[in-house]
Amino acid sequence: MIAPQWWFDLKQYAERLQRYSDEELLDIYFHIHPIRYRAHYLCVLRELRRRGVKPQVAHRPFAGVAWDLPQWVGALGGLGRSRAASRVVFGLLTLALSASLTGLGLAPIGLATLLMRYIDPFSALALIMGAVWAWGLGAWLTYKAGARGGWTLLAALGSSAAFWAFLWTRAFARIVDALHQPLGGGGGWGF
Numbered sequence: 001m002i003a004p005q006w007w008f009d010l011k012q013y014a015e016r017l018q019r020y021s022d023e024e025l026l027d028i029y030f031h032i033h034p035i036r037y038r039a040h041y042l043c044v045l046r047e048l049r050r051r052g053v054k055p056q057v058a059h060r061p062f063a064g065v066a067w068d069l070p071q072w073v074g075a076l077g078g079l080g081r082s083r084a085a086s087r088v089v090f091g092l093l094t095l096a097l098s099a100s101l102t103g104l105g106l107a108p109i110g111l112a113t114l115l116m117r118y119i120d121p122f123s124a125l126a127l128i129m130g131a132v133w134a135w136g137l138g139a140w141l142t143y144k145a146g147a148r149g150g151w152t153l154l155a156a157l158g159s160s161a162a163f164w165a166f167l168w169t170r171a172f173a174r175i176v177d178a179l180h181q182p183l184g185g186g187g188g189w190g191f
Contacts, residue, residue, distance in 0.1 A: 010039055017047045029055055069093055069146035094151055098142035098158030105134025106166045113171035124178035131172075135163040 005012070017025060025047060034041040048055070073090045109130050113119065119127070142155035166172055 010043060013040060014043045014047065017043060022051065022053050025051070026053065026055055069097070069142075071146070091151070091154055094142060094147045094154045095158040095161075097145060098138050098147070098155040099162040100138075101141050102135055102138030102159040102162035103165075105137050106131060106162065109134065110166065110169060110171035113174050119174060119178035121179055121181055124175045127175050128179075131163070131166060135159050138162065 017028075020028070025044065029044050029048060032041050032044060069090060073086050073093065076086075076089065078085075109127055113127060116123070136159075138159040139152075139156045142158065143152055147155040
């Protein structure tokens, strides 16, 4: 026999679940295959509901890392007492995070631009769209990290500063030069 008898009888399985602690029941809940053992999974769910236990499921891909700027600032010991100092640190952290995230998004675009021998106008347009996307992504991820309300403007300012720095690089100058090239090779049909 592959499994004990109580596994096949759902009534015995439900009675056995009642004897488990909450931690053991949550361990079963997170490790049971809900499709392969559907009836057993439903028994575990019924027992959890009966006890009023709600499993905490992570909403982020990195559950151990809390991307919460206010929590980071609050964790800094002496800043919890001084409201003005905590706001200054929060603002600087918002600026730094949004600028670094935007810089991370712009780095592959700048590197690709510098490594390409020839940039045609269509590739240049795609690179500019990618740069704008990197600006928006930096501001949005900073918003998701906790820069809400008026702090969103500070996140947009940090992303704009990184984007403005990218506009002064050699990579962006090559993109602009590629946009000013004529389309086609000069032949009668544009070939």
